[in-house]
Each structure stands twice: as C-alpha cells, then as structure tokens.
Amino acid sequence: xxxxxxxxxxxxxxxxxxxxxxxxxxxxxxxxxxxxxxxxxxxxxxxxxxxxxxxxxxxxxxxxxxxxxxxxxxxxxxxxxxxxxxxxxxxxxxxxxxxxxxxxxxxxxxxxxxxxxxxxxxxxxxxxxxxxxxxxxxxxxxxxxxxxxxxxxxxxxxxxxxxxxxxxxxxxxxxxxxxxxxxxxxxxxxxxxxxxxxxxxxxxxxxxxxxxxxxxxxxxxxxxxxxxxxxxxxxxxxxxxxxxxxxxxxxxxxxxxxxxxxxxxxxxxxxxxxxxxxxxxxxxxxxxxxxxxxxxxxxxxxxxxxxxxxxxxxxxxxxxxxxxxxxxxxxxxxxxxxxxxxxxxxxxxxxxxxxxxxxxxxxxxxxxxxxxxxxxxxxxxxxxxxxxxxxxxxxxxxxxxxxxxxxxxxxxxxxxxxxxxxxxxxxxxxxxxxxxxxxxxxxxxxxxxxxxxxxxxxxxxxxxxxxxxxxxxxxxxxxxxxxxxxxxxxxxxxxxxxxxxxxxxxxxxxxxxxxxxxxxxxxxxxxxxxxxxxxxxxxxxxxxxxxxxxxxxxxxxxxxxxxxxxxxxxxxxxxxxxxxxxxxxxxxxxxxxxxxxxxxxxxxxxxxxxxxxxxxxxxxxxxxxxxxxxxxxxxxxxxxxxxxxxxxxxxxxxxxxxxx
Amino acid sequence: xxxxxxxxxxxxxxxxxxxxxxxxxxxxxxxxxxxxxxxxxxxxxxxxxxxxxxxxxxxxxxxxxxxxxxxxxxxxxxxxxxxxxxxxxxxxxxxxxxxxxxxxxxxxxxxxxxxxxxxxxxxxxxxxxxxxxxxxxxxxxxxxxxxxxxxxxxxxxxxxxxxxxxxx
Numbered sequence: 001x002x003x004x005x006x007x008x009x010x011x012x013x014x015x016x017x018x019x020x021x022x023x024x025x026x027x028x029x030x031x032x033x034x035x036x037x038x039x040x041x042x043x044x045x046x047x048x049x050x051x052x053x054x055x056x057x058x059x060x061x062x063x064x065x066x067x068x069x070x071x072x073x074x075x076x077x078x079x080x081x082x083x084x085x086x087x088x089x090x091x092x093x094x095x096x097x098x099x100x101x102x103x104x105x106x107x108x109x110x111x112x113x114x115x116x117x118x119x120x121x122x123x124x125x126x127x128x129x130x131x132x133x134x135x136x137x138x139x140x141x142x143x144x145x146x147x148x149x150x151x152x153x154x155x156x157x158x159x160x161x162x163x164x165x166x167x168x169x170x171x172x173x174x175x176x177x178x179x180x181x182x183x184x185x186x187x188x189x190x191x192x193x194x195x196x197x198x199x200x201x202x203x204x205x206x207x208x209x210x211x212x213x214x215x216x217x218x219x220x221x222x223x224x225x226x227x228x229x230x231x232x233x234x235x236x237x238x239x240x241x242x243x244x245x246x247x248x249x250x251x252x253x254x255x256x257x258x259x260x261x262x263x264x265x266x267x268x269x270x271x272x273x274x275x276x277x278x279x280x281x282x283x284x285x286x287x288x289x290x291x292x293x294x295x296x297x298x299x300x301x302x303x304x305x306x307x308x309x310x311x312x313x314x315x316x317x318x319x320x321x322x323x324x325x326x327x328x329x330x331x332x333x334x335x336x337x338x339x340x341x342x343x344x345x346x347x348x349x350x351x352x353x354x355x356x357x358x359x360x361x362x363x364x365x366x367x368x369x370x371x372x373x374x375x376x377x378x379x380x381x382x383x384x385x386x387x388x389x390x391x392x393x394x395x396x397x398x399x400x401x402x403x404x405x406x407x408x409x410x411x412x413x414x415x416x417x418x419x420x421x422x423x424x425x426x427x428x429x430x431x432x433x434x435x436x437x438x439x440x441x442x443x444x445x446x447x448x449x450x451x452x453x454x455x456x457x458x459x460x461x462x463x464x465x466x467x468x469x470x471x472x473x474x475x476x477x478x479x480x481x482x483x484x485x486x487x488x489x490x491x492x493x494x495x496x497x498x499x500x501x502x503x504x505x506x507x508x509x510x511x512x513x514x515x516x517x518x519x520x521x522x523x524x525x526x527x528x529x530x531x532x533x534x535x536x537x538x539x540x541x542x543x544x545x546x547x548x549x550x551x552x553x554x555x556x557x558x559x560x561x562x563x564x565x566x567x568x569x570x571x572x573x574x575x576x577x578x579x580x581x582x583x584x585x586x587x588x589x590x591x592x593x594x595x596x597x598x599x600x601x602x603x604x605x606x607x608x609x610x611x612x613x614x615x616x617x618x619x620x621x622x623x624x625x626x627x628x629x630x631x632x633x634x635x636x637x638x639x640x641x642x643x644x645x646x647x648x649x650x651x652x653x654x655x656x657x658x659x660x
Numbered sequence: 661x662x663x664x665x666x667x668x669x670x671x672x673x674x675x676x677x678x679x680x681x682x683x684x685x686x687x688x689x690x691x692x693x694x695x696x697x698x699x700x701x702x703x704x705x706x707x708x709x710x711x712x713x714x715x716x717x718x719x720x721x722x723x724x725x726x727x728x729x730x731x732x733x734x735x736x737x738x739x740x741x742x743x744x745x746x747x748x749x750x751x752x753x754x755x756x757x758x759x760x761x762x763x764x765x766x767x768x769x770x771x772x773x774x775x776x777x778x779x780x781x782x783x784x785x786x787x788x789x790x791x792x793x794x795x796x797x798x799x800x801x802x803x804x805x806x807x808x809x810x811x812x813x814x815x816x817x818x819x820x821x822x823x824x825x826x827x828x
Binding site: 067068070071072073074076201202203204207239277278279280281282283287289290412413414415416417418419422445446455456459463464484485487488489490491492493495496499500 | 699700701702703740741744745753754757758761762764792793794796797798800801805806808809810811812814815816817818819820821822823824825826827828
C-alpha cells in the first residue's frame with residue numbers, strides 16, 4: 001500500500017486505532033514506535049496524524065523553497081524560512097520585535113513569554129538547534145533535594161532506557177566519556193550505553209577558550225566552589241556512526257534494527273541519502289541545508305515508508321486544525337473535531353471529525369493546552385482532562401540571557417563556522433539550587449550574531465561611525481567605532497579583526513513551575529478560522545532572577561580569566577529588560593516551551609500520569625515537553641521524546657491489536 | 661517600516677517619464693560602478709565581477725534612487741573619504757558597501773530625499789523598493805562580509821565536516 005505524501009482527507013470513515021494531533025517530533029515518534037512495534041509483532045494498526053500547517057518540507061522543492069526564503073529574509077529569525085500562514089499562524093519569533101496587536105500570542109502577563117514554536121509539518125524541530133542533553137538525576141527530585149519546584153513521578157533511572165532509545169531515534173552524536181565531565185553526572189547513569197554516532201568536533205573557538213581558562217577554574221556559588229569547564233554538547237546531527245554501538249530500540253523488529261547506526265538524510269531525496277554529515281553551514285537555527293540536523297521530517301519520511309508494510313495504515317492529513325476533543329458518556333474521548341482548509345489565506349474551512357480508539361495530543365505545550373481548554377462543554381466547563389485545574393498552568397521556558405565580550409587584539413577564534421554551539425559550560429546542579437536557578441551555557445560559535453547583530457552592526461559601525469557616537473557615549477562600545485568611516489582594504493581588515501575576536505555566552509536558566517504562569521483562551525481572541533489564539537500570562541520568579549545575576553557574575557569572571565573585555569550591554573542588547581536587586585538584565589526565550597499539562601502522581605495535582613495518560617480520560621494521551629513538572633537545564637526535546645517513547649510503549653500494550 | 665511618502669517626491673502637475681530616463685541610462689557606466697565598488701569594499705574588480713551581481717546591484721541602486729542621482733554618483737572623481745562625508749553621495753556610497761557586503765539595502769530617509777534637487781526627486785523610488793531588506797537571495801549568498809571575516813555566508817555555503825575545529 002502506498003500513502004500519498006500528504007492527504008487532503010483521511011481515507012477511512014471508520015475509527016482509527018490511534019488519532020494523533022500534531023505532525024512534529026512528538027507525534028511522529030509516537031506513530032513510529034506504534035507502527036514499528038506492530039510490524040515486530042506481525043499485527044495490524046491504523047494511525048491518523050493531523051497537522052495544522054503545510055507539508056511542503058517533505059519534498060525536495062519545498063525544502064529548497066524554505067532555504068531560498070531564509071536567504072532573502074531579514075532579519076533571519078528562527079521561523080524566517082517557514083511560512084506563517086493566516087489559517088495556522090506560528091507565534092512571532094521574538095515577542096519584542098512585533099507590536100502586540102500583530103502577534104499570534106495574546107500576552108497579558110507582567111513579562112512577555114519569549115519563546116515560540118513552528119506550525120508546519122515537522123514542527124519546531126525544523127528550526128531547533130539540535131542539542132540533545134539528558135536531564136540530570138537531581139532534576140527529577142528538586143523538591144526532595146532542594147525544597148524547590150516538584151518531584152517527578154519517575155526518576156532518572158526510569159527514563160534512562162528511553163533516553164537511550166530517543167538518542168537512537170533522533171540520531172545523537174556524542175561520546176559517553178565526555179558526558180561524564182559534567183559536574184554532577186556519574187558513570188552509573190550511562191552504564192555501558194554508547195551513543196549512535198561519534199561526537200561532533202568541538203570548534204577551534206572552544207579549544208582556544210578551554211586553553212585560556214585552564215583546567216582548574218572554579219567559581220564560588222552559594223559559598224561552595226563549582227568547577228567551570230567546557231564539555232562537548234550531544235547533538236542530534238549526523239557525524240560518523242559509532243563502531244560497535246548496538247541499537248537499543250526494543251520496539252524495532254530485530255531485522256529492522258541498525259547496528260551500527262544508519263544516519264538519515266534528506267527526506268525524499270535519494271541523492272543525499274543515507275544521511276550526509278554536518279557540513280558546517282553554520283545555520284542550524286533556523287535551517288540545516290545539508291539535512292544533517294535531525295528534524296521530524298526524517299521520522300515522517302520513515303513513517304510514510306512504513307505505510308508500505310502490510311497491515312500498517314498511516315494517514316497524514318495536513319492543513320487540518322484540531323479545534324476540540326469530544327467526550328462520550330463514559331468519559332472516553334470519542335472524536336477530535338478539526339477544520340481543513342485548502343487556501344492558506346482565505347478564511348474558509350470545512351469541519352471534519354476524526355474518530356478512533358486512542359487519542360494522542362502532540363501539538364506542542366501551548367497548542368495542547370489550548371485545545372484541551374477549548375474543548376469545554378456544559379458537563380466539563382473547565383475543559384477536557386482538566387479536573388485538576390492544571391491544564392495550561394505552570395508554563396515554563398529556559399529564559400535565555402547573553403553575555404558577550406572581545407578577545408585581545410590580533411586573536412582569531414574562527415567565528416561563524418560549524419554548529420551554533422559545540423560546547424557547554426554546565427552549572428547544572430549543586431547545593432546552590434536551594435537559593436537560585438541552575439543554568440547551562442552555550443559557548444557561541446556565531447560571534448555576536450544574536451547579541452549584537454553581527455556582522456551587520458559591525459559593518460555599520462565601521463562605515464558609519466558617526467551614527468553610533470551618541471548611542472555609545474560613556475560605554476566600552478565607544479572603542480568599537482573608528483575615528484572616521486572606513487572603506488576599502490582597511491574596512492575589510494577591521495571587519496575581520498573584530499568579528500574574529502567576538503565571544504558570547506548564552507545562559508539557559510532553570511525556571512520553577514508557577515501556577516500563575518498560564519496558557520488560557522478568551523473568546524475575544526481568535527484567528528481568522530475562528531480558532532482560539534493562546535492567551536499567555538508569564539512572569540519570572542526571584543529564583544530565576546537570582547540565577548541570572550549569578551550567571552552574569554560568572555560571565556564577568558570568565559572574561560577576566562580568559563583575558564577578554566566584556567561588552568555586555570543590558571540597556572542596548574536584544575531582549576526584554578528585567579530588574580533584580582537593582583541590577584538590570586535582558587532575557588529572550590530559548591524556545592523551550594514546557595509544563596502546561598504536567599505529569600504527577602495524583603489526579604488532583606496533575607493532568608497526566610507517568611505514561612502521559614490523562615487521569616480523566618483513559619484513552620487520551622497528552623505528550624511533549626508540556627508534561628514536564630520542572631525544567632531542569634537540558635534543552636527539553638530529548639526528554640520529551642524519551643517520555644513519548646515510554647508513553648507509546650504503554651499505549652501499544654493497552655491497545656491489544658488484532659493479529660494480521 | 662515607514663515608507664517615504666510619494667507626495668514629497670513628485671511636484672504637483674509635473675510629468676517626468678522615469679522609465680524612459682532609466683532606460684536611456686544604459687550599462688555604459690557599469691565599468692565605473694565596479695571601479696568605485698572596488699575602492700569602497702576593498703575587494704578587487706575581479707572578485708566583484710565573480711559574484712555575478714554587478715549588473716543586479718547596478719540596477720538595484722538605479723531603480724531606487726533614480727537615474728540622475730546615480731549618474732552623478734558615478735561621475736564623481738572625488739577621493740573616497742570626501743565621497744563618504746558628502747551629505748548626498750555618502751549614503752549612496754554606504755549602500756553600495758551594504759549591498760556588496762551583505763546584500764542589504766538600507767532605506768534612504770526622507771531627510772536625504774529632501775536634499776535632492778527638485779527635478780531629481782520625481783524619479784526617486786519609482787518602484788517602491790526603498791525599504792530595509794535583503795535585495796535577493798543571491799545577493800545574500802554572495803555577500804562579501806563573510807569572505808572578509810574569513811568564513812562563508814551562513815546557511816549558503818559549507819566548509820565540510822569538522823572544518824570548524826581548524827584554525828581560521
């Protein structure tokens with residue numbers, strides 16, 4: 001059986017075994033685990049995936065169009081290559097750049113929520129960086145260990161086998177021994193596991209900074225010294241398959257497992273498959289031209305291939321916006337209503353209904369919560385799956401703060417080459433977490449691109465110094481502008497001299513759950529199809545703000561240690577201004593949307609159980625980073641995928657599929 | 661993005677055939693454009709020509725500012741520092757650099773337009789292109805800033821696996 005690349009309508013009238021809302025990484029991996037397990041057990045399954053956005057990226061031409069759009073875009077923000085279509089709008093890239101009236105998110109809180117997702121087939125993994133860190137064991141026990149946040153209903157050891165499977169599913173390049181260098185990680189946590197691919201090489205910049213820092217650098221946090229070192233980052237990006245590594249994915253039929261790992265490349269492009277290695281385009285965010293970076297399009301391509309296996313039906317319907325979830329008299333989900341549109345701009349759609357035995361919401365933390373809340377009815381006035389009142393609450397991010405500086409004259413770091421960050425400075429765990437947020441640190445390979453719009457602004461300063469005199473008065477930045485406008489060979493030389501010395505540290509801050517940080521709906525705020533837009537209330541708590549202050553203190557110590565001059569400018573830089581004990585900072589979002597349908601141990605205080613199943617509706621599963629009770633400091637996609645695989649295994653066992 | 665309103669550009673009742681003027685000013689001055697571009701950017705005429713964008717950039721500027729200011733810019737023989745300091749020519753010269761370095765056009769403000777002689781203004785921004793923007797995907801990909809820095813246009817060229825570990 002062959003499956004169309006993207007269907008305009010499901011092919012079945014009768015119920016599917018599983019209906020999945022969302023064609024991003026969580027939905028795609030969920031479907032893959034179910035389908036592979038079905039193949040393994042020689043059974044039959046039918047799966048429907050609903051995607052609100054377009055499916056263009058699956059074809060080579062469509063992907064090329066994304067790339068062309070990116071090249072001509074200004075500014076080159078994370079969603080710049082991808083269509084923001086009126087019938088399924090994506091949230092703005094940086095909440096600070098657009099006037100409030102033009103935003104998709106309605107922001108009513110004290111501070112703007114700075115992160116977004118991408119509503120298109122493949123979802124936000126199209127623009128993610130690809131960093132695939134596991135959480136620390138202590139991250140699961142914040143309440144017991146530090147009296148902060150919540151404990152998870154599961155521990156690290158419960159999730160460990162799923163982390164291993166997730167790392168093989170996404171194709172993570174890393175070396176086990178590197179990860180043991182993270183302060184707080186012990187050998188026991190990794191066991192004998194090997195990553196599927198060898199580490200992505202650290203950058204010349206990393207090596208230079210590492211040498212300048214030395215191996216004995218310590219920084220005092222809450223009275224205790226914390227080792228400061230550069231550790232290579234695990235990345236979901238093709239390198240070289242590791243020799244001897246064995247496939248841990250137990251949902252695969254042994255004949256379909258791949259040891260060593262088989263990297264995937266461009267979907268639907270036989271010319272570049274098997275997967276090409278990272279070529280160093282230096283544009284992971286927002287688009288990887290070589291397709292070495294994992295995106296959910298790779299998994300979706302595998303799904304479409306799986307649909308050729310007898311017994312496997314996978315229907316993928318794009319331009320299908322789920323609007324509400326219907327509950328029957330027994331408290332089970334009976335259907336998902338959705339709107340399909342043909343033209344992306346005209347406010348015209350048709351109403352459809354998907355029926356099934358099991359339902360999985362995998363539409364991102366914000367859209368999942370919105371959909372549940374919008375499913376309210378007279379019998380469920382607060383929405384579906386919301387007897388706890390927790391749906392939409394505890395919205396979290398890793399507030400992202402930047403510190404930037406210049407290495408001494410004459411030095412060259414090799415900026416704007418390779419992935420955005422190849423190393424981390426982990427300050428991810430310690431007794432200081434009683435007092436303030438932990439954080440990790442992207443050591444940036446792309447100069448002051450994010451913090452100061454390099455190389456555009458560097459060029460501007462050199463060709464139009466007069467335009468900066470007033471702005472830089474009394475600031476270290478004044479030293480960056482020449483006496484007179486430069487041109488010719490001197491311009492060329494100076495541009496290199498400054499951009500080659502630029503370093504940037506990006507701190508990803510832990511944030512605690514706070515029930516007043518919410519996603520909600522309001523009948524006044526809808527998109528042109530009449531579907532609710534998310535209404536967001538967001539603020540930062542003193543725990544995170546105190547952590548930000550410590551991160552900046554560390555950045556100043558780091559600059560001093562490596563002989564760099566700090567140019568961090570909290571007044572002029574990118575982001576939303578905030579204050580903590582008289583100090584001013586700025587933050588942006590990390591794109592890590594978490595916490596809106598938290599998992600827990602009781603139906604009173606959480607939305608889903610440890611298998612991501614709704615406490616209220618036994619055939620409803622709600623997956624993704626929205627299930628995370630706390631944020632830790634790891635970029636959440638890998639954890640979300642591990643939880644998704646765990647959930648899919650559970651659902652599969654619960655399905656009792658007929659033999660083929 | 662605020663546009664420079666057209667009411668400021670065209671004196672009432674006066675008809676100027678801009679298309680005709682733009683067409684008449686052919687590619688005769690392209691050689692001079694490459695020469696000035698080379699002086700401004702620090703890249704050789706051969707390097708500029710190799711981008712394949714000489715005519716595209718020439719047209720881009722001509723279409724935005726109109727044939728007369730462009731002609732006057734190309735006719736000038738003043739040394740570059742004087743050119744850059746000039747209130748009319750300086751902003752054009754900087755946009756020449758921006759185009760070559762980043763493929764970027766920066767909007768010329770109303771204040772600049774008002775300094776143009778009245779009969780030059782009629783053909784200013786005839787095609788509504790005077791906005792901050794990357795002029796084309798190709799102009800971005802060929803941007804010389806990246807070569808100046810010692811790398812490649814990000815997302816448009818690749819150096820090969822692991823090259824970022826080597827000295828620049």
